[in-house]
Amino acid sequence: MVTKIDHIGIAVKNLEETLKFYEEILGMKCVDTEVVEEQKVKVAFLPIGDTEVELLESTEEDGPIAKFIEKRGEGIQHIAYRVDNIEEAIARLKEKGIRLIDEKPRYGAGGAKIAFLHPKSTFGVLIELCERD
């Protein structure tokens, strides 16, 4: 059902400071940034091989990324797997009794269609499904 790791989502306190590390030390390159209002987050994309690192900074104190950092500190927040058809994937997971955070696809950064699965159903990992054109 899933075809590749689309990206790895990393929660950070300060996007600008973090980018210095990724660009100047690791030699990766940020190709785009975007504010996703609905998720109260500013996102930076750094491609690596055929996948990407997605750095996430909260734009609001009560946003999901701010809450994540408050509870668990900075670090890997989710893994996104690519799917060809997200509606089909969601239907299949529901049928199998997998707990979903999103029962319908929603807008993701970069124009993707995304849906999150609940970590209680995935052995502790917040999994994002991601469909791109």
Ligand code: ZN
């Ligand atoms: Zn993501």
